[in-house]
Amino acid sequence: MLIRTVAHEFLRRQGLTTIFGNPGSNELPFLAELPGEFRYVLGLHEGAVVSMADGYAQATGRPALVNLHAASGSGNAMGALTNAVYSRTPLVLTAGQQVRSAIGLEAMLSNVDAAQLMRPLVGWAAEPATAADVPRSLAQAVFEARLRRRPSYLSVPYDDWTAEADANTAAVLDRDVERSAHPDPAQLDRLVAELQAARNPALVLGGDLDTDGLFDEVTALAERMGADTWGAPSLFRLPFPNRHPLFRGVLPAGIAPIAQALEGHDLVLVLGAPVFRYHQHEPGDLLPAGTRLVQVTDDAEAAARAPMGRALVTDPGAVVRALLKALPEPPEQPREYTTPATPAQPRSDDVLHPEQVFAALRDTQPADTRYVVESTSTSRAWWRQIDLRRGASYFWPASGGLGFGLPAAVGVALADGDRPVVGVIGDGSANYGITALWTAAQHRLPVTVVLMRNGTYGALQWFADLLGTPDAPGTTIPGMDFTTIAEGYGVTGVQATDLDHLRALLAEPTDTPRLVQVDTESTRL
Numbered sequence: 095m096l097i098r099t100v101a102h103e104f105l106r107r108q109g110l111t112t113i114f115g116n117p118g119s120n121e122l123p124f125l126a127e128l129p130g131e132f133r134y135v136l137g138l139h140e141g142a143v144v145s146m147a148d149g150y151a152q153a154t155g156r157p158a159l160v161n162l163h164a165a166s167g168s169g170n171a172m173g174a175l176t177n178a179v180y181s182r183t184p185l186v187l188t189a190g191q192q193v194r195s196a197i198g199l200e201a202m203l204s205n206v207d208a209a210q211l212m213r214p215l216v217g218w219a220a221e222p223a224t225a226a227d228v229p230r231s232l233a234q235a236v237f238e239a240r241l242r243r244r245p246s247y248l249s250v251p252y253d254d255w256t257a258e259a260d261a262n263t264a265a266v267l268d269r270d271v272e273r274s275a276h277p278d279p280a281q282l283d284r285l286v287a288e289l290q291a292a293r294n295p296a297l298v299l300g301g302d303l304d305t306d307g308l309f310d311e312v313t314a315l316a317e318r319m320g321a322d323t324w325g326a327p328s329l330f331r332l333p334f335p336n337r338h339p340l341f342r343g344v345l346p347a348g349i350a351p352i353a354q355a356l357e358g359h360d361l362v363l364v365l366g367a368p369v370f371r372y373h374q375h376e377p378g379d380l381l382p383a384g385t386r387l388v389q390v391t392d393d394a395e396a397a398a399r400a401p402m403g404r405a406l407v408t409d410p411g412a413v414v415r416a417l418l419k420a421l422p423e424p425p426e427q428p429r430e431y432t433t434p435a436t437p438a439q440p441r442s443d444d445v446l447h448p449e450q451v452f453a454a455l456r457d458t459q460p461a462d463t464r465y466v467v468e469s470t471s472t473s474r475a476w477w478r479q480i481d482l483r484r485g486a487s488y489f490w491p492a493s494g495g496l497g498f499g500l501p502a503a504v505g506v507a508l509a510d511g512d513r514p515v516v517g518v519i520g521d522g523s524a525n526y527g528i529t530a531l532w533t534a535a536q537h538r539l540p541v542t543v544v545l546m547r548n549g550t551y552g553a554l555q556w557f558a559d560l561l562g563t564p565d566a567p568g569t570t571i572p573g574m575d576f577t578t579i580a581e582g583y584g585v586t587g588v589q590a591t592d593l594d595h596l597r598a599l600l601a602e603p604t605d606t607p608r609l610v611q612v613d614t615e616s617t618r619l
């Protein structure tokens with residue numbers, strides 16, 4: 095039996111039969127003789143490949159397999175990989191390497207120090223010392239990704255795949271690794287006592303809770319506590335209904351504004367989030383005077399690096415379920431969802447305000463739509479208008495690395511055809527993952543891309559104001575027409591001419607990929 099055969103069989107048993115990739119000659123010996131259950135999703139750039147896999151893994155809730163080309167391909171993947179690191183997506187990255195005898199003399203396509211290239215982004219990286227160790231190393235890459243909830247990377251010299259496997263090599267086929275982490279009863283008792291003693295506790299909820307499928311339990315916990323509930327700053331998934339009467343918004347990503355937002359709360363319970371994913375530097379007090387913070391996360395590194403508070407490293411889901419058991423039921427309260435504000439109007443009549451676009455999506459798209467959003471200056475408008483009441487409804491680039499949105503929308507659509515998928519993509523962001531349109535066309539995916547064309551890197555213009563650098567160059571991007579770019583990749587492109595036309599376009603269901611371009615006013619974060 096060949097090493098390749100053992101590797102394919104191990105991947106099949108682990109359910110890793112969808113390969114997101116862009117191949118070079120080094121990868122062909124791995125991709126040969128794939129069993130029938132496998133499918134290969136070709137992306138035209140490694141950034142798009144990784145972000146498609148990221149969206150797919152987040153939507154399926156399982157690891158996803160990626161196959162990249164040596165150094166050039168792996169290097170192209172790094173930007174997209176930063177998002178997968180912070181959304182804690184268990185991607186298994188494999189990459190082809192030159193034949194063993196040619197690596198040292200740096201023949202073409204040698205990845206000279208393959209494992210080193212991908213650190214510190216990946217949680218684990220290796221290149222097996224012998225062909226016989228390839229299947230075990232592949233298994234380790236899979237288990238490391240799952241256990242660390244962080245991408246892993248394995249580089250394999252391409253002459254290894256056709257080496258003969260021995261009985262020990264094949265032993266890996268029966269392996270599996272599980273982990274369970276439950277809080278200690280004393281830790282729980284202490285947390286319950288703190289919550290019951292708190293005068294005015296607040297909840298801060300992180301994207302990990304939605305990744306873990308805890309949307310409904312967390313909503314029940316907030317109602318049980320009757321607590322003001324916030325989304326964690328730089329939120330990459332929505333773990334709570336954003337129009338729920340207890341929802342106070344997504345915390346701003348600045349030190350001082352977070353402390354201001356939490357004013358009046360004597361205890362802040364952070365679930366499934368780092369403390370905190372700050373962004374713009376707005377120095378100030380970390381917390382209001384007298385406020386205590388408790389963080390519950392299974393991300394030990396996030397717990398270790400927090401600048402304040404106490405952390406409990408355990409499964410947040412286990413804590414949520416335990417608190418639901420321990421805290422008394424409140425009197426029945428009507429759950430009156432909040433009504434969106436009237437959408438803001440643009441300053442000129444040849445563009446729409448982003449709030450008008452988002453209100454149109456809210457009013458026309460099915461309630462179970464999944465949104466993949468990468469439009470960096472319109473977040474305030476987004477949360478003022480959208481109404482999301484289900485889990486796995488919102489995906490955002492977790493490290494802020496652009497190029498996630500368009501490919502991830504394709505990956506989410508590939509994962510689950512039961513829920514409609516809409517990408518809300520800025521005209522700047524679109525360019526970093528634009529090739530994913532081609533993959534969407536090839537797979538005839540029913541995904542809608544709303545292309546927000548404001549002719550600027552709007553978020554950077556906001557930062558330029560904040561940083562006092564209004565004269566910085568490189569923040570305007572005029573003259574692009576994504577309807578023709580989309581057509582060039584095989585996707586129908588339509589220009590929305592006004593609000594009524596946009597609403598009519600969005601109200602039409604689609605069974606093929608389409609891009610709807612809308613001219614919008616450049617707004618501030």
Ligand SMILES: Cc1ncc(Cn2c(C)c(CCOP(=O)(O)OP(=O)(O)O)sc2=O)c(N)n1
Pocket residue numbers: 173468469470471472494495496497519520521522523524526548550551552553554
């Ligand atoms: C890979 C990459 N390159 C550059 C940036 C820097 N950047 C850039 C270039 C932004 C502007 C995005 O423009 P957009 O058109 O997508 O959205 P807005 O106009 O709404 O800001 S926001 C931001 O952080 C980034 N985050 N990631």
Ligand SMILES: [Ca+2]
Pocket residue numbers: 520521522546547548549550551552
């Ligand atoms: Ca823009």
